[in-house]
Amino acid sequence: MPSPQLQVANCPCCGKVFQKNHRNQCIECSREIDAALNKCFDYLRRNHKSTEEQLTEATGVSAKYIQGWIKEGRLLITDYPNLNYPCCSCGAPIRKHKMCVDCSLRLNKEIQQLNEKEELRRYRGPLAAAESGFQIRERIGRLNRT
Known part of the structure; x- marks a missing residue:
């Protein structure tokens, strides 16, 4: 053993x-x-x-x-x-939770904005993907022109 x-x-x-x-x-x-x-x-x-x-x-x-x-x-x-x-974000003195009210509101607002952008991206479908982000076709087109 x-x-x-x-x-x-x-x-x-x-x-x-x-x-x-x-x-x-x-x-x-x-x-x-x-x-x-x-x-x-x-x-x-x-x-x-x-x-x-x-x-x-x-x-x-x-x-x-x-x-x-x-x-x-x-x-x-x-x-x-x-x-x-x-506060774990800004260091302001707090008595409960992990973040002060201002940081919590700011974080919630940023999350809401990101969710809205994601929802818009899903709603617009493939067209949104073509408009945002890097496209290989663009880079190849630039290389062929030079």
Whole structure:
């Protein structure tokens, strides 16, 4: 009976070799990150209306970690009214979803325009294909003229 192979990887935080787990980091780094999260919770219990900058300054925890915990759902911004995270498109501060309202509207408008163009292209059929895009006949015709 073959023995199961041990799956190992390098910790993305410290580079140390560790046995793969669900957190994808070594035990020491996991403990440090958990301790930092607990430090943030302790501070937020005492200072409920703190901003991300105040939390970072008071605890020494990187804003990158705080934003990651918010996105993972480990730090609920519904409990803390002044915490937010950046829009994935423009970086504006938001409290829900992945994009701010402006970026969502812009993206929906662009998708609608693309759908309308595609529908028009389908409606016009082969004529639309001849009018848009590159045609081999055009290139061959230019080569024969020169």
